[in-house]
Amino acid sequence: xxxxxxxxxxxxxxxxxxxxxxxxxxxxxxxxxxxxxxxxxxxxxxxxxxxxxxxxxxxxxxxxxxxxxxxxxxxxxxxxxxxxxxxxxxxxxxxxxxxxxxxxxxxxxxxxxx
Amino acid sequence: xxxxxxxxxxxxxxxxxxxxxxxxxxxxxxxxxxxxxxxxxxxxxxxxxxxxxxxxxxxxxxxxxxxxxxxxxxxxxxxxxxxxxxxxxxxxxxxxxxxxxxxxxxxxxxx
Numbered sequence: 001x002x003x004x005x006x007x008x009x010x011x012x013x014x015x016x017x018x019x020x021x022x023x024x025x026x027x028x029x030x031x032x033x034x035x036x037x038x039x040x041x042x043x044x045x046x047x048x049x050x051x052x053x054x055x056x057x058x059x060x061x062x063x064x065x066x067x068x069x070x071x072x073x074x075x076x077x078x079x080x081x082x083x084x085x086x087x088x089x090x091x092x093x094x095x096x097x098x099x100x101x102x103x104x105x106x107x108x109x110x111x112x113x114x
Numbered sequence: 115x116x117x118x119x120x121x122x123x124x125x126x127x128x129x130x131x132x133x134x135x136x137x138x139x140x141x142x143x144x145x146x147x148x149x150x151x152x153x154x155x156x157x158x159x160x161x162x163x164x165x166x167x168x169x170x171x172x173x174x175x176x177x178x179x180x181x182x183x184x185x186x187x188x189x190x191x192x193x194x195x196x197x198x199x200x201x202x203x204x205x206x207x208x209x210x211x212x213x214x215x216x217x218x219x220x221x222x223x224x225x
Contacts, residue, residue: 034213034214038155042218043204043216043217043218043219044157044204044216045216046213046214049213087155089157095210100162100169101147101149101159101162101169102159102214103159104156104157104158106154106155106156107155107156107157
């Protein structure tokens with residue numbers, strides 16, 4: 001089955017700086033890669049996703065890049081703000097999140113220092 | 115008009131008991147899921163289900179069983195609860211090819 005590795009487990013950055021979280025996946029058949037943000041005590045919420053036919057996607061301060069050959073994808077957050085502090089999860093799926101569900105990485109605790 | 119709802123939000127019970135967690139979605143999605151988030155925050159798929167197919171993660175003990183009375187509901191039944199079952203359980207739904215919407219979670223504590 002799919003295996004998703006995520007690094008780093010904790011990331012502390014100064015407010016206003018950029019943050020980068022990296023993930024690798026093992027199943028070359030995976031074709032859907034979402035990123036979820038989870039605040040303390042809350043549900044995971046999708047912040048951005050990318051499909052395997054696209055190399056990069058951007059939404060305001062958030063961007064995701066995908067390298068299918070190397071089987072890795074990354075989340076980039078620019079101009080970080082205190083409200084960006086949360087746990088971020090990458091995930092991979094063969095079926096676009098369909099019958100197979102999502103295989104998650106172990107999460108990155110992002111801390112924004114004021 | 116919550117998209118995916120779960121009840122109860124908190125569940126405290128003793129070892130050996132049987133309990134259920136209910137999940138409902140009003141999005142008209144065909145596929146629903148159960149995920150377990152352990153104390154280290156690791157999220158793991160337990161089941162995915164649509165009106166045609168149930169896929170069970172092979173690591174899930176058979177004490178756990180999903181029950182779907184209709185397309186909008188996927189309940190989770192747990193028999194003979196163990197200490198290691200303590201976790202947050204999230205229900206989710208998806209139209210099948212796009213993002214998954216998560217419920218608010220049920221924090222299960224087994225004493």
